[in-house]
Amino acid sequence: MESLLLGLAVLACPAGMGIMMWMMGRGHRQGGGQGSEKEQQIALLRAEIDQLKAERAADRTRSES
Known part of the structure; x- marks a missing residue:
């Protein structure tokens, strides 16, 4: 025993x-559905970063003129 x-x-x-x-x-x-949600959020953040970079570049060209 x-x-x-x-x-x-x-x-x-x-x-x-x-x-x-x-x-x-x-x-x-x-939890596979959460992965696509995260991918969408990453895409939105990358788009926002690209927009901010473009605004920054435009501000630099204006200040140089």
């Missing part, structure tokens, strides 16, 4: 880790 309990205790940690890894992987696959 003691060997059975010892065996279960030894297997509990790897089994728990495997279950947690499986659940975390499942969560990443289900």
Whole structure:
């Protein structure tokens, strides 16, 4: 009986880790919609940066004239 309990205790940690890894992987696959949302936000920020760079360049040309 003691060997059975010892065996279960030894297997509990790897089994728990495997279950947690499986659940975390499942969560990443289900959260796929968030990736496109992040990509849209990145695109908007890049467009804003480009706009600010263009305004800065225009201000420099005006001040040089």
